[in-house]
Amino acid sequence: MTSVIFPIHNWVDQNCFLTVGKEMLGGKVPYRDIFEQKGPLLYAIHAVAVFISPKTFTGVYIIQIVFFTAYLWIIKKIAALFTSERLSVYASVITGIVTAVTYCYSRGDNAEEFCLPFIAYALYTMMKAFREDFGEAFSYKAMLVNGFFAGCIFWIKYSVLGFYIGFITGFFIISLT
Numbered sequence: 001m002t003s004v005i006f007p008i009h010n011w012v013d014q015n016c017f018l019t020v021g022k023e024m025l026g027g028k029v030p031y032r033d034i035f036e037q038k039g040p041l042l043y044a045i046h047a048v049a050v051f052i053s054p055k056t057f058t059g060v061y062i063i064q065i066v067f068f069t070a071y072l073w074i075i076k077k078i079a080a081l082f083t084s085e086r087l088s089v090y091a092s093v094i095t096g097i098v099t100a101v102t103y104c105y106s107r108g109d110n111a112e113e114f115c116l117p118f119i120a121y122a123l124y125t126m127m128k129a130f131r132e133d134f135g136e137a138f139s140y141k142a143m144l145v146n147g148f149f150a151g152c153i154f155w156i157k158y159s160v161l162g163f164y165i166g167f168i169t170g171f172f173i174i175s176l177t
Contacts, residue, residue, distance in 0.1 A: 017038065017042060018049065018050065042111050049063050067114050068100075071096075074124050076088045078120070111157040112157065115160045122150075
């Protein structure tokens with residue numbers, strides 16, 4: 001429903017996100033002047049969307065396309081670790097279709113949708129470590145990027161951090177050996 005076809009959104013959360021984003025552009029401070037329970041990065045993303053398209057969800061749609069493209073690119077990189085380049089493209093397309101037709105995507109503009117590329121990158125780091133060298137996959141640079149992405153997830157919707165908790169715990173156990 002977050003597309004150029006739908007000028008309004010009939011679900012509560014998306015309208016709240018966009019309203020907070022609009023108010024941020026108007027100089028209001030989230031959690032002080034206007035309150036909603038999600039993280040400030042989600043509202044900043046929606047503020048950018050309002051900057052792109054002030055009266056519709058077109059800006060959100062464009063940003064979702066960027067995030068979904070990043071997600072599919074990382075899925076392709078994961079598949080390329082285990083298959084040929086051609087098959088990794090097919091795996092990415094099939095994953096994109098399966099992801100897009102799931103129930104949680106039926107309304108669009110969910111906080112979890114913006115977290116997908118960050119979680120996929122952690123999964124890529126793990127799969128690369130199992131496929132190649134643990135030391136290279138868990139380098140300081142890779143851990144810095146994953147730490148930044150975990151922070152992004154925290155500031156979008158903290159309850160999605162469960163995957164990263166398992167990821168960091170696994171990395172800690174591997175680093176002890």
